Amino acid sequence: MTTTTPVMAPVPGEADTRGRVHSRAERAQKRLTSRTASVAAIVIAVLWTVPTFGLLLTSFRPELDIRRSGWWSMFTDPQFTVDNYNQVLYGGGTDFATLFVNSLVITLPSVVIPITLALLAAYAFAWIPFKGRSVLFVAVFALQIVPLQVTLIPLLSLYVDSGLAGSFWTVWLSHSMFALPLAIFLLHNFMREIPPSLVEAARMDGAGHVKIFFQVLLPLLTPAIAAFGVFQFLWVWNDLLVSLTFASSPDTVPLTVRLADMVGSRGSDWYLLAAGAFVAMVVPLIVFVALQRFFVRGLLAGSVKG
Amino acid sequence: MEWLLEANTAGHKFALMAIAILLFAVVMGGILFAVDRPKRVPTWVVVAGFLGPTLLLLVVGLVYPALSTIRGSFYDKTGDEFIGLDNYARIFTDDGFQRVLLNTALWVVLVPLVTTALGLVYAYLVDRTRFESLAKALVFLPMAISMVGAGVIWRFVYEFRPDQPGVNQIGLLNQLLVLVGIEPQQFLLTAPANTLYLIVVMIWIQAGFAMTVLSAAIKAIPDDVVEAARLDGVGGFQMFRYVTVPSIRPALVVVLTTIAIVTLKVFDVVRTMTGGNFGTSVVANEFYTQAFRQFNFGLGAALAVLLFVLVVPIIAYNVRQLRLSEEIR
Known part of the structure; x- marks a missing residue:
């Protein structure tokens, strides 16, 4: 797996080659700290992995086994089945296959729309000089601190009044609106890094803003778009609050909402919960592992410069 | 109209999704096409084209609801009667x-x-x-x-x-x-x-x-x-x-x-x-x-x-x- 910052190979015995003499006590202490350090690192890594691993194994165990014994007994008595997945995906009452479609249908437009809007807005803020630009930008930037919760009640009544409530449109709209402040801020940061001379040159050639945007900036911004795209994809796919409020009708309900429901209503049916959880997790995990590079970049650009 | 609001098969849902994205692309494309006439169009029109839809969404989706919620917090359960700081008092007592x-x-x-x-x-x-x-x-x-x-x-x-x-x-x-x-x-x-x-x-x-x-x-x-x-x-x-x-x-x-x-x-x-x-x-x-x-x-x-x-x-x-x-x- 790749990370943005290149891993530096440790140079063994670097200090010693410089001719510095370490006392024996010093060296012993160093070895000790590095050993405790490794142990601590391994303990943390195990703590962070085992809970997920346990549920993953459980999702492949027969229902009765899950009730009778812990997942660790799988090492002594291996019994594999995919029945749980069949049951949770196609069984009546769970039907995660349909919910999977809902999640997908909710997520894609909720990623495409805000990115497009934010790109255009960020372009205007970065490259079109106009009166009141900085005030407006600060205002948009400041909107990032508005918690979602503050907007939900009025938005719901707005949607009900307009007859849109219960359709996909409200979820798409909401996710797009909520994503805009951060998206504009992030993409603006990336856009400012593009040398002004490139834009100036295009302008000299008589290109208008639209042409500059599409032909000069867009190709250079692909990594930034990918960074925010991954971010927004994970956020929408994994979201509970917005979907619970706007998309809980049977035709639109996504995986997260139903999974959370099931924890309440069928909290001890671990054969369903385990398989269901992994059905909900598989797409974000794939996206995440494949595009981690971009995600990390977006994370760093968003938080460190923030 | 109903077709656009109620989708209950997978095919229908994907079609609706495609329509939403297409509709969005057409609207945005139209706006950009309209403002893409260098030197003929005053700056504010270009700015409105690039920023307008975003600002509209932000006002409708964040600014208005936030203000409305602040106002609502001084009203009762149903939002009919002004009760001052009673809700806050209840939270803290x-x-x-x-x-x-x-x-x-x-x-x-x-x-x-x-x-x-x-x-x-x-x-x-x-x-x-x-x-x-x-x-x-x-x-x-x-x-x-x-x-x-x-x-x-x-x-x-x-x-x-x-x-x-x-x-x-x-x-x-x-x-x-x-x-x-x-x-x-x-x-x-x-x-x-x-x-x-x-x-x-x-x-x-x-x-x-x-x-x-x-x-x-x-x-x-x-x-x-x-x-x-x-x-x-x-x-x-x-x-x-x-x-x-x-x-x-x-x-x-x-x-x-x-x-x-x-x-x-x-x-x-x-x-x-x-x-x-x-x-x-x-x-x-x-x-x-x-x-x-x-x-x-x-x-x-x-x-x-x-x-x-x-x-x-x-x-x-x-x-x-x-x-x-x-x-x-």
Whole structure:
């Protein structure tokens, strides 16, 4: 797996080659700290992995086994089945296959729309000089601190009044609106890094803003778009609050909402919960592992410069 | 019209999705085409084309609702009668809400501190080791899954079976307790400790974020600083305490405040694991319960405004620290 910052190979015995003499006590202490350090690192890594691993194994165990014994007994008595997945995906009452479609249908437009809007807005803020630009930008930037919760009640009544409530449109709209402040801020940061001379040159050639945007900036911004795209994809796919409020009708309900429901209503049916959880997790995990590079970049650009 | 609102087969839903994206593309394309006449069109028209749709959405989706919620927080359940500060008074005096506020405070203090400390130590420990990328990926992975998924994973870790002969524990934690000879516990039911067990889940989710940002900051420390300290005989813990930590102070502040804000708004973990029962509710969960389960819009609005108000000082601190660190540079 790749990370943005290149891993530096440790140079063994670097200090010693410089001719510095370490006392024996010093060296012993160093070895000790590095050993405790490794142990601590391994303990943390195990703590962070085992809970997920346990549920993953459980999702492949027969229902009765899950009730009778812990997942660790799988090492002594291996019994594999995919029945749980069949049951949770196609069984009546769970039907995660349909919910999977809902999640997908909710997520894609909720990623495409805000990115497009934010790109255009960020372009205007970065490259079109106009009166009141900085005030407006600060205002948009400041909107990032508005918690979602503050907007939900009025938005719901707005949607009900307009007859849109219960359709996909409200979820798409909401996710797009909520994503805009951060998206504009992030993409603006990336856009400012593009040398002004490139834009100036295009302008000299008589290109208008639209042409500059599409032909000069867009190709250079692909990594930034990918960074925010991954971010927004994970956020929408994994979201509970917005979907619970706007998309809980049977035709639109996504995986997260139903999974959370099931924890309440069928909290001890671990054969369903385990398989269901992994059905909900598989797409974000794939996206995440494949595009981690971009995600990390977006994370760093968003938080460190923030 | 109905076709656009009610989709109940997979094909229909995908078609609707395609239409939504296409419609959006056509509208935006139209706007851009209209403003793309260099030198003929005044700047404000171009700006309106690029910014207009966004500003419209922001006003409709964030500004108006926020103002409306602030107003609503001074009204009663149904929003008909003005009741002044009664909703707020109730939040700060009612016994149940005292518990909620206390829990929220516990979350906002513990999660950022523990997560940042863990992320920092881990980032430092695995820095420049052979297994760095794998080690980081393992801790980072919880960031990819939903908090609902994380809730399910950890509920299974905390799962309790009555302590009777012939009944095996299936939750990892209780099994470990049984192995060392302690009675199995109802981790999620016993207040006040259950709040701590929920906090563990949030730390587990957020540690990857802290680790990633701090790891990048550690790598950005100039090599000559580290080298100079090493030549002076500084090593191990002292290096960490006197060189690493001071060098990455700005990143530490950002991580702490970012996690504090995320934690303040945490809803999914509490909702999934206990539903806010057994004395584990927090402000964000209580907001949902009051507004959309009890249909007490006034009280829900007041809780939302409270969240808003609590976020502001954290952001202010963050901005101030950033300014300070820029001045030093």
